[in-house]
Amino acid sequence: MTSGLRRRYLPILAGAGAIGWLLLWQAPELQAGSAAFVPGEEMPGGEATSRRSAKNANAFSHASGNAGFDREFDFKIGNGIFRKLWVSAPASTNSSDGLGPLYNARACQRCHLKDGRGHPPENLSDNAVSMLLRVGIPLSGDKPPVKPDPVYGGQIQDFAIQGHKPEARIELRYEEFAVELSGGETVMLRRPKIELADLAYGAMHPDVRLSARIANQMIGLGLLEAISAPDILANADPEDADGDGISGRPNMVMNLEAGMAEPGRFGWKAGQPTVRQQSAAAFSGDMGLSTSLITPGAGDCTEPQAACLQxxxxxxxxxxxxxxxxxxxxxxxxxxxxxxVPKRSDAQSDQVLAGKALFSSAGCAACHVPSFRTLDSRDVAPEQKGQTIWPYTDLLLHDMGDGLADGLPEGQALGREWRTAPLWGIGATEIVSGHTLFLHDGRARNLTEAILWHGGEAQAARDAFAAMTPKERADLIAFVSSL
Ligand code: HEC
Ligand code: HEC
Structure with missing residues (x-):
């Protein structure tokens, strides 16, 4: 954490001043372990927060609450494209053809189910729709650069159009182990082991690394894009100059439109700088569709996959x-x-506020930075402009230890580094997606498991969580679930 972060806290603390004094004035037992509610924090997306109910499966599917009528119309057309089922070329519907030849899914929505997150395959016979497998060969240890597998490219496509063979089937097996927490509680964690079956184009390169990723939840992305680059960089502390054990650095990646490197913001390793470029990468890598940003018509097909290229x-x-x-x-x-982003339904109960204090004192907020103010400039769209938002991420990369490492660099991100996942809306995962599988590969089956997998720079925060009393842990989880 840097002084930049502390600077950002000041206005928030100042805003909470009046309530802070009220708390001081109350009985001492009410102060202990409590943190003041900050007016506005129940609206994590500022005025762009959804005005609709957060309590049903459509909670992630609504337009920015401040979008005008004509903008809502564009949103609906965009939704149609997000759900559109693409077909192989040539087809009578010219505007929907070109799928594949190799692909992972026929529509964006197939992976970002209900605009929420994906999940790993449920069992060995299930396919991996809504999860991707990235592959690559790092040229030196777990550092960039990475080259694609000479035959399979940068990603495994487990589907193909008629007349072509899917590359492989992705199989996940888990190995369980026990973790002891204070208060005599034991939690079982499951470690995934990835295997590829039915490799259709011969062996993979022996040095290839595999990285399984579930689809991210899709909320609040324009707001994350509207945080200024200097505000992101202000939290970076690559050499850990302040010695708090938490470094954090941006994944500087190429913005194809601007022709320059910018902090990556999207994807589990912050590999993409803009929503538009992330979407173009999805069209190409996941569906084999070309855009003006990524032009090959055959997506991730490689030279040895000649039929696919032709x-x-x-x-x-x-x-x-x-x-x-x-x-x-x-x-x-x-x-x-x-x-x-949906509105928080319970931001002020005693339990949630107690959990909020623990979230800070355990060090979670050093990476899951609570709040930012988005840019207030002319080039930012009206919905996203000048909003106080509560995403609970710094959009930076952190070394999360060996337990979570995939060994596959991406951009400047190393094999042990991941982008701090935004926590807003996370409490609605179950109602939207019908599961509570967290982390980049969905290995965690609930929030407790997700926290216990934290290592590396987050080891101290994880240990603080494990050392809490069961009641404190429940309070912390109640807070995270309230986001
Ligand atoms: C095969 C499944 C799949 C399909 C199809 C798919 N996505 Fe994704 N999407 C993912 C995965 C997995 C990630 C995380 C990627 C990573 O970490 O590298 C992701 C990430 C994203 C993100 C970044 C979200 C964030 O919080 O950082 C956006 C935006 C996105 N996808 C948009 C799209 C769009 C638009 C389409 C359709 C053109 C699409 N996706 C199609 C699986 C999919
Ligand atoms: C050093 C930075 C850091 C600290 C400290 C930290 N986290 Fe995280 N957190 C991350 C990163 C990075 C990820 C994504 C890891 C992955 O997917 O492999 C993550 C993921 C999560 C997730 C899962 C999110 C999702 O979408 O799947 C939860 C929940 C979470 N953190 C809660 C916490 C809590 C609670 C604490 C404090 C006890 C904490 N974190 C401390 C960096 C941090």
Whole structure:
């Protein structure tokens, strides 16, 4: 944590001043372990927070609460593109063809189910829709650069259009082990082991590393994009100059449109700088569809996969010679930017406020930075502009230890580094997605397991959690669930 972070806390603390004094004035037992409620924190997306109910399966599917009527219309069209089922070329519906030849899913929505997060396959016969397997060969240890597998490319596509073979089947097996917590509680954690079955194009390179990732929840992305780069960098402390054990550094990645490196913000390793570029990467890698940003029509097919490269693609000269014209890419990016964060339903109960204090004192907030103010400039869209938001992330990379390491660098991120996951909306996961599987590969079966997997820079925070009394742990979980 740096002084930049502390500077950001000041206005928040100042805003809480009046309530802080009230608390001081109350009986001493009310002060212990309590943290003041900050007016506005129940609206994590500021004015862009959803105005609709957070208590049903559609909680993540609403437009920014401050979107005007015509903007809601664009949002609905974008939603249509997000759900659209693509087909192989050539097809009578020219504007929906070009899928594959290799792909992971036929629509964005197939992975980002209900605009929420994906999950790993439930058993060995289940397919891995809503989870991806990235592959690559680091050229030196677990550091960048990484080259793709010479045959399978940068990602395993476990589906293919007719006449082509899917690359492989992804199998996850788990090994369980016990972790002891204070108060005599024992928790079982499960460690995934990834295997590939039915490799259709021969052996993989022996040095290849595999990284399983479930689809992220889709809320609040435009707001994360509207945080200024200097505000992100203010929290970075790559050499841990302040000696608090927490460093944090940006994943500087290429913005293909701007032609320069910028802090990555999206994906589990912050590998993509903008929603538009992340969406173009999804069209290409996950569906084999070209855009003006990523032009090959056959997506992740490689030279040895000759039939795949030669297959007819859906590019249309009338639409800029790409399969997904800019207008469509823009609408889907607009949709993704404007999926609203739900309102917090319980931000002020005694238990939640007790948990909030523990979240700070255990050191969680050093990475899961509670609040930012988005840019208030002309180039930011009206919905996202000048909002006080509560995403609980610093968008920086942290070394999370060997337990979570995938050994596969991405951009500048090392094999042990991950982007601090935003925690807003996390309490609605169960109602939206029907499960509570957390972390990049969905290995954690609930919030407690997710916290216990924290290592590396987060080891001290994890140990503080394990050392809490069962009641304190329950309070902390109640707070995280309230976000
Ligand atoms: C095969 C499943 C799959 C499909 C299809 C898919 N995604 Fe994703 N999406 C993912 C996964 C997995 C991640 C995390 C990727 C990573 O960490 O590298 C992700 C991440 C994202 C993110 C970043 C979210 C965040 O919080 O950082 C956005 C935005 C996104 N996808 C948009 C799209 C769009 C738009 C489409 C359709 C064009 C799409 N996705 C299609 C699986 C999918
Ligand atoms: C050193 C930085 C750091 C600290 C400290 C930290 N976290 Fe995290 N947290 C992360 C990162 C990085 C991830 C993503 C890890 C992954 O997916 O492998 C994460 C993921 C999570 C998740 C899962 C989110 C999801 O979408 O799946 C939860 C819940 C969480 N943290 C809660 C906590 C709590 C509670 C604490 C304090 C006890 C804490 N974290 C401390 C960096 C940190």
């Amino acid at each position: 297959a007819k693609n859906g590019a249309d000269p009338a639409e800029g010679n790409v399969e997904v014209p800019d207008e469509m890419l823009d609408l889907v990016a607009f949709y993704a930017r404007n999926l609203a």
